[in-house]
Amino acid sequence: DAGVIQSPRHEVTEMGQEVTLRCKPISGHDYLFWYRQTMMRGLELLIYFNNNVPIDDSGMPEDRFSAKMPNASFSTLKIQPSEPRDSAVYFCASSLARAGVYNEQFFGPGTRLTVL
Amino acid sequence: QKEVEQDPGPLSVPEGAIVSLNCTYSNSAFQYFMWYRQYSRKGPELLMYTYSSGNKEDGRFTAQVDKSSKYISLFIRDSQPSDSATYLCAMSKMDSSYKLIFGSGTRLLVRP
Numbered sequence: 001d002a003g004v005i006q007s008p009r010h011e012v013t014e015m016g017q018e019v020t021l022r023c024k025p026i027s028g029h030d031y032l033f034w035y036r037q038t039m040m041r042g043l044e045l046l047i048y049f050n051n052n053v054p055i056d057d058s059g060m061p062e063d064r065f066s067a068k069m070p071n072a073s074f075s076t077l078k079i080q081p082s083e084p085r086d087s088a089v090y091f092c093a094s095s096l097a098r099a100g101v102y103n104e105q106f107f108g109p110g111t112r113l114t115v116l
Numbered sequence: 117q118k119e120v121e122q123d124p125g126p127l128s129v130p131e132g133a134i135v136s137l138n139c140t141y142s143n144s145a146f147q148y149f150m151w152y153r154q155y156s157r158k159g160p161e162l163l164m165y166t167y168s169s170g171n172k173e174d175g176r177f178t179a180q181v182d183k184s185s186k187y188i189s190l191f192i193r194d195s196q197p198s199d200s201a202t203y204l205c206a207m208s209k210m211d212s213s214y215k216l217i218f219g220s221g222t223r224l225l226v227r228p
Contacts, residue, residue, distance in 0.1 A: 004159075031214060042220040043160070043204065056215065091159050095214070102148065102167070105216070107159030 004108030006092050012114045018080040021111045024073055025094030033093040033105060034067055034077050043091070049075065050097075082115045089113070119143050122205055122219030130227050135192040139205035139219045142186065146207040146217075149181050151190045154202045154221065163203075164190070195226045 005024040013019055025032050033048040047057040052069045060067070064083070069075040079086055089112050093105040122139045129135055137151075147168055152160035164179045166172045166188075172179045178191040188207075192199055205219040 033214070043218040045215060045217075048214055056212075093159070102165045103213070104162050104165075105214075107161065109157075109159050 004092055004094055004106055006090075006108040006111050008111060009109065010112045010114075012116065013082055014116050015083055016081045017115075018078065019082045019086075019113060019115075021077040021090050021092075021113070023075045023077070023092030023108060025075070025092070026096075026106055027073070029094035029096045029106075030072075031095040031097060031103070031105075032069060032075050033095070034075070035091040035093065035107075036088045037091060037110070038088045046077070079113075082113075084115045087113055087115050117142065118220075119217050120205060120207060120219045123222055124220055126223040126225055128225045128227060129195055131195060131197060133195050133226070135195050135199070135224060135226075137190040137192075137203050137205075137222050137224070139188050140186055141188075141207055143207075143209075143217075144183070144186065145209045147210040148208045148213055149179070149188050150206040150208075150216070151177075151179055152204040152206060152218075154204060156201075160204055195224075197226045197228050200224055200226050 007022045034046040037043045046059045047067045049069045067077045089110045091110045093107045095103045095105045120141045150165040151163045153163050154160040166181050169181045169183045176193045180189045202221040202223045204221040206216040
């Protein structure tokens with residue numbers, strides 16, 4: 001299995017531009033998570049989906065952030081307009097719900113976003 | 117105050133040393149306790165998880181949870197240079213086991 005795939009791996013953009021981050025979860029997984037990691041705040045959960053439906057978006061920082069999951073194999077995280085304080089590494093993770101066992105989250109390699 | 121506190125380090129030890137990594141937390145509702153390892157420029161990967169209190173051993177790694185003190189630990193025996201990474205503790209509640217709350221991570225360097 002290829003694991004969780006994220007693209008692009010690096011993104012440099014200017015303030016005010018729209019940024020779209022992409023994620024392909026592990027095939028067959030029914031949960032998908034978006035995280036943000038910064039030096040100041042560490043690793044924070046932004047939003048997660050179950051069977052393509054958003055379950056909890058309480059970690060999304062502002063209305064400038066939006067996430068979609070149109071099908072089981074693809075999700076996007078969009079920032080519009082972007083600001084320098086959005087600079088961070090964004091991780092996507094996926095998990096398979098199984099009764100009676102801990103449901104490990106598998107992380108992708110991350111997208112390093114720099115907003116100038 | 118953060119829900120999960122973790123010393124950021126860095127922690128530098130010689131090869132073969134026993135390493136102790138720790139986290140404290142404030143929310144008594146946490147029931148699942150995890151340790152993730154993150155190599156530079158990579159995503160976190162799960163090392164170990166524990167449900168509720170007690171110890172768990174896996175090879176050179178031992179995880180301990182003391183719910184009465186709200187304190188968790190990860191011990192690494194016979195540390196190797198390949199163990200050099202950032203170690204993140206994470207926790208979640210019974211009714212929202214998918215919502216992981218992470219510590220800030222401790223950077224570990226094992227010197228050959």
